[in-house]
Amino acid sequence: MTPELTDYIENIRYTSKLGGSDDTGIIGELETHIEDKLRDLTDAGLSEEEAIRACLGEMGSPSLVARQIYEAYSQGSWKQVMMASLPHLLFGGIFTLNWWHHIGWLTVLLILICGITIYGWCHGKPNWVFSWLSYSLLPVLIAGLLLLYLPKGWSLIVIPIYIPLAAWWLIHILNQIVKKDWLFSSVMLLPIPIIIGWFLTISPDGKLTEASLQQATLLAPWIGLSFVVLALTIAAFIRIRQRWLRISLLALSGIITLTLVANYTQGHLSTAMFVGLMLVMWGIFLVPPLLERRLRRRAELILDKKRTATTKID
Amino acid sequence: MYGYQIIKELEARSEGYFKFKEGTLYPALHRLEKSGLLYGKWQKLPNGRQRRYYHITARGLARLAEDRTQWQDYLNAVKLILQPGQSHL
Numbered sequence: 001m002t003p004e005l006t007d008y009i010e011n012i013r014y015t016s017k018l019g020g021s022d023d024t025g026i027i028g029e030l031e032t033h034i035e036d037k038l039r040d041l042t043d044a045g046l047s048e049e050e051a052i053r054a055c056l057g058e059m060g061s062p063s064l065v066a067r068q069i070y071e072a073y074s075q076g077s078w079k080q081v082m083m084a085s086l087p088h089l090l091f092g093g094i095f096t097l098n099w100w101h102h103i104g105w106l107t108v109l110l111i112l113i114c115g116i117t118i119y120g121w122c123h124g125k126p127n128w129v130f131s132w133l134s135y136s137l138l139p140v141l142i143a144g145l146l147l148l149y150l151p152k153g154w155s156l157i158v159i160p161i162y163i164p165l166a167a168w169w170l171i172h173i174l175n176q177i178v179k180k181d182w183l184f185s186s187v188m189l190l191p192i193p194i195i196i197g198w199f200l201t202i203s204p205d206g207k208l209t210e211a212s213l214q215q216a217t218l219l220a221p222w223i224g225l226s227f228v229v230l231a232l233t234i235a236a237f238i239r240i241r242q243r244w245l246r247i248s249l250l251a252l253s254g255i256i257t258l259t260l261v262a263n264y265t266q267g268h269l270s271t272a273m274f275v276g277l278m279l280v281m282w283g284i285f286l287v288p289p290l291l292e293r294r295l296r297r298r299a300e301l302i303l304d305k306k307r308t309a310t311t312k313i314d
Numbered sequence: 315m316y317g318y319q320i321i322k323e324l325e326a327r328s329e330g331y332f333k334f335k336e337g338t339l340y341p342a343l344h345r346l347e348k349s350g351l352l353y354g355k356w357q358k359l360p361n362g363r364q365r366r367y368y369h370i371t372a373r374g375l376a377r378l379a380e381d382r383t384q385w386q387d388y389l390n391a392v393k394l395i396l397q398p399g400q401s402h403l
Contacts, residue, residue: 012337029317029340029366036318037336060335068341072348 003307004052005034008062010303014296015066017181018073026069034059067243074246076127076238083128084238087113087135088191088231096224098217110139130177130184131234134191140166141195148207174288178295182288186250187237189284191230193277194257198223200273201265222264229257247285254281316365317343343368351377 001009013027034055041051059065076084090109099105117136120129144166147158177185201219203212216223233253240246258281262274269277315323317339324332346352351374354366370378 025366026340026344028364030337032316032363032365033318033336033340035363058333058335059337062337064335065337065341068338069344072341072345 001031001034002048002052004056008056008059009034011062012066012069015063016069016073017183018069019180030059030065070243071241074243075241080126080128081235081238083126084131085231085235087116087132088227088234091135092224092227092231094224095220095227098220100216100220100223101213110135114139125177125180127184127238130187131191131230133173133177133188137170137188137192138195140169174291175295178288178292182292183243183246183250185288185291186247186284187234189288190233190250190254191227193254193280193284194226194230194261196280197258197261197265197269197273197277198226200277201261201269219264222260226257226261229253229260251285254284316367320368346374350374 009027009031012030016026018026037055037058038048038051041054042048046054090113094100094105094109113132113135117129117132120126120132144159144162147155147162150158173188174185177188198219202216203209230253233249237246237249240249255278258274258277262269318336320343321336321339343352343354347354347368350371352368353371354368356364356366358364
């Protein structure tokens with residue numbers, strides 16, 4: 001295939017966000033179609049260059065074809081809807097029923113979540129795994145908070161090591177997800193500002209005291225409700241086919257839920273904190289696409305270098 | 315039939331009237347396949363390449379009959395409107 005045709009196919013492959021056998025199947029069909037068409041056009045008397053131009057014109061723009069491929073494959077089954085919304089519902093349930101202060105229940109829930117996340121991650125990263133992954137970040141966050149309780153000298157030594165390590169791990173995970181589709185990184189990160197918002201309301205200094213536990217008991221139904229909103233968002237996200245609608249849904253739901261958090265906390269969440277959390281929420285929708293663009297540029301550079309090397313050998 | 319064959323057949327039968335962006339055929343075929351109206355099968359050609367041939371299912375045939383009746387009714391209605399001198403107004 002010529003560089004123009006390879007670029008066309010690669011553009012469709014990249015934008016349609018397919019993976020695995022779906023990708024190989026439909027891309028293979030497009031390649032065969034292009035080869036057949038080129039043969040017919042050159043048999044009809046067109047030069048190779050003219051044939052390529054005519055063929056690409058008649059195939060349709062890569063973004064149009066990719067969007068239709070995306071919409072043909074993006075809708076998840078009801079089983080996926082159930083799996084994707086389950087972790088949010090579990091957390092919603094644990095707060096609505098006020099079981100959150102039983103360390104046993106929380107530990108079982110976190111172990112279950114980490115187990116299912118590892119299973120999903122190792123079995124092809126299905127679309128439902130990303131909402132489980134959000135809560136798998138919690139043990140990392142909890143471990144970081146527990147470091148605050150270490151004797152003062154130890155905290156000063158351990159925290160500067162722990163934070164870069166945790167950040168490196170998070171970026172590594174984000175890179176992996178962005179290779180599939182940046183939108184799933186946003187799905188994964190969506191509950192984080194909401195969890196931080198509730199945590200800062202309950203415990204503004206970052207430490208859990210008797211007063212903060214009482215505050216958590218009072219707010220538990222509203223905390224539960226915010227997780228239910230997340231579950232409904234993810235359920236709708238899995239069923240929607242159109243990409244722009246998916247992005248709008250996540251952005252709107254995140255902002256509305258965060259506004260609800262600020263509303264129910266009745267002044268416990270300061271304006272500065274709210275603005276900070278809103279910025280974090282916007283970061284969730286800006287950082288992953290930027291990361292994806294960077295990875296794509298790197299991949300294109302590698303492809304260009306390979307082409308240059310092949311031309312030199314020829 | 316395979317994708318390219320479908321495009322050529324459509325163009326020939328409509329005498330060149332129906333020409334659409336050819337790349338969009340495959341998402342449409344895959345949607346129909348997901349709905350169980352078609353099924354696709356890869357076949358290896360003598361030159362080693364692979365081609366995906368599409369076949370209509372029993373459900374697809376039933377749906378085709380339904381849609382064909384609807385289109386026929388629509389066509390008849392349009393013909394009646396366009397026929398000159400039939401108006402009672």
